Amino acid sequence: MRLIRTDEQRELADATRAFLAGTSPMARVREIAETPGVCHDPDVWRRMAGELGLTGLAVPEEYGGAGFGHGEVAVVMEELGAALTPTPYLASVVLAANVLLALDDEAAAKDLLPGIANGSVIATFAPPVPGDRMPGARAHGDGHTLEGPVPRVLHAADADLILVAATLADEVEDGSGPLAVFAVDPAAPGLTRTELTTLDLTRPQYRLEFDGTPARLVGPSDAGPALERAMDLAAVALAAEQLGGMRRCLDTIVEYAKLRVQFGRYVGSFQGVKHRLADMHCTLEQAESIVRYAAWAADEAPEELPVAAALAQSFMGRAYFQVAKDSLLLHGGIGFTWEHDAHLYYKRAKSDELLLGAPRHHRARLAERLGLVT
Structure with missing residues (x-):
């Protein structure tokens, strides 16, 4: 098992970091987050796809991608x-692309994946989050129609393709049957998108309402196993993102502790601060091991992925939030101001903690996959 990045992965990380530092400084992040109706910078997205080729990293070459692994996607997410x-x-590269690949629908993959891989199509996926009831699908002519709401969908406003997990209502009336995946045109009749007021301003979410909306079935009528794999891969990618946020929080507060003087001493010399920073560092070290293992399992040991993914989300959600909270508190009064960036990481940490389900769901899934419950 390799937990150390390859030379190519380190170069990818360096190139991505330099690109983001030049195109998405925190001032630009704030500008986009605080502008109504703006979800991302289209120019940055085009350059990510064209200059760096980041949108097609894990898409096989036959579908227009680069044919690399999920470890490379984890590098970018970090x-x-x-x-x-x-x-x-x-939303597009991790959730939607992985769902299409897991469904093993050759026709749909050839039709939909090349656009996602080259960045010309922004896709999103409404994942089945524990506790949420998914919409129902009914056969209608040669296709299906969708009925019902989806509580939260990432980047639904700027998506060119929406993938939805729904139950086949013709087979199960109470909505508890197996899930299938449907492709929906954002301009389809009967689809309403409502922007949500979210804690994390940098990641817009929308509520979708389907009212007889035409949809195309993708993959089998029981997509349960495919959805399990896709959501495990999403959990690994999200854990990598959380690791990146944790590292930035710790780096920022360490630098601040070296500069801030109080009572004639640098605050980093205070025992209480030193101990808290040491705890944050230990948490980060554990997190890095867990994420590296999960990313390795995604590519090299698919039989270990279910446990690795559940472990990653069981640990990372609480860990990132704790580090972000401690970073905010250790900044003192300035950390509580709107002008400081600490609150942005604090809000992203809480949003990420709940994005794929509450931590208790991930712990329950981990216990089940370890055979600790029957």
């Missing part, structure tokens, strides 16, 4: 998490 860049990368 840098995006550190920079807080508003981008549909998680």
